[in-house]
Amino acid sequence: MRVSNLSFRYRRRAPWVLSNVDLAFARGDVTEIVGRNGAGKSTLLRLLAGLLRPLDGTISERPDVVGYAPERFPSGQPFTMAGYLRHMARVRRADPREVEAWAERLGMSHLLGHRLPDLSMGSAHKVGLAQALLGDPGLLVLDEPFAGLDATTRAELPLIIAEVAERGGLVIVSDHQGELRGFPGLRRIEVGETTAREVAPEVAAAEPDAPPRTAPEEAVTILEVVVAVSRARELADRLRGEGHTVRMSDAEVAE
Numbered sequence: 001m002r003v004s005n006l007s008f009r010y011r012r013r014a015p016w017v018l019s020n021v022d023l024a025f026a027r028g029d030v031t032e033i034v035g036r037n038g039a040g041k042s043t044l045l046r047l048l049a050g051l052l053r054p055l056d057g058t059i060s061e062r063p064d065v066v067g068y069a070p071e072r073f074p075s076g077q078p079f080t081m082a083g084y085l086r087h088m089a090r091v092r093r094a095d096p097r098e099v100e101a102w103a104e105r106l107g108m109s110h111l112l113g114h115r116l117p118d119l120s121m122g123s124a125h126k127v128g129l130a131q132a133l134l135g136d137p138g139l140l141v142l143d144e145p146f147a148g149l150d151a152t153t154r155a156e157l158p159l160i161i162a163e164v165a166e167r168g169g170l171v172i173v174s175d176h177q178g179e180l181r182g183f184p185g186l187r188r189i190e191v192g193e194t195t196a197r198e199v200a201p202e203v204a205a206a207e208p209d210a211p212p213r214t215a216p217e218e219a220v221t222i223l224e225v226v227v228a229v230s231r232a233r234e235l236a237d238r239l240r241g242e243g244h245t246v247r248m249s250d251a252e253v254a255e
């Protein structure tokens with residue numbers, strides 16, 4: 001998929017969000033979109049998914065089946081989870097059995113009969129992910145997919161992303177929480193000042209505000225920390241913020 005000379009703003013005379021952007025994606029690429037709040041990450045993702053049209057420039061060779069999961073799934077719709085996902089499966093010409101399969105994999109089979117407006121935010125977010133995954137997308141666009149997910153699903157999502165990429169799909173993700181850091185071959189595109197450009201992973205590690213990370217050549221060790229379940233998430237976020245790789249044991253799922 002190729003983005004050529006793309007420019008976009010929401011209204012005439014509004015400031016440009018993106019201007020003269022050129023990007024190229026190959027089959028199997030997994031790309032992280034980073035940038036400050038308001039930089040234009042969601043806008044770029046919606047343009048890539050085809051939900052917004054560039055005012056100038058083109059996006060060519062977009063795969064036929066596009067899955068897009070928004071940052072906030074609009075759950076105020078008068079359907080049950082099963083009804084909504086079955087409808088989306090028909091729209092996307094997916095095998096209807098995928099509905100149960102994704103519900104199971106995302107840990108929400110027990111909620112299939114629940115109405116969308118009654119779901120918790122985390123469960124609604126998973127419905128947004130599930131509908132995007134239906135029908136074997138050739139382009140999967142995920143806007144902050146890790147936000148609000150339980151630990152089990154957070155651990156599962158990189159595996160799902162890897163499977164889509166292995167089948168030749170393009171995966172493009174904004175990931176504020178850095179959950180995909182360390183993902184093999186991850187590309188990184190930084191959005192800001194109306195541009196979007198690829199940055200090398202090494203450069204990306206040295207963000208201006210981030211504390212120094214471990215130098216690649218430095219030896220590493222594994223430090224096991226026992227912490228109350230109620231504090232685990234906060235501590236993990238803090239350690240990740242300092243650039244460490246953090247994995248949580250299953251006990252955290254109990255929160």
Ligand SMILES: Nc1ncnc2c1ncn2[C@@H]1O[C@H](COP(=O)(O)OP(=O)(O)OP(=O)(O)O)[C@@H](O)[C@H]1O
Nearest residue numbers: 010011017035036037038039040041042043044191
């Ligand atoms: N529907 C809209 N109508 C008008 N302006 C919008 C709309 N959506 C976003 N914007 C503006 O476009 C700019 C980029 O917003 P966008 O949501 O793409 O940023 P972002 O990088 O995803 O931010 P965040 O990290 O806070 O999610 C912002 O100035 C925002 O106010």
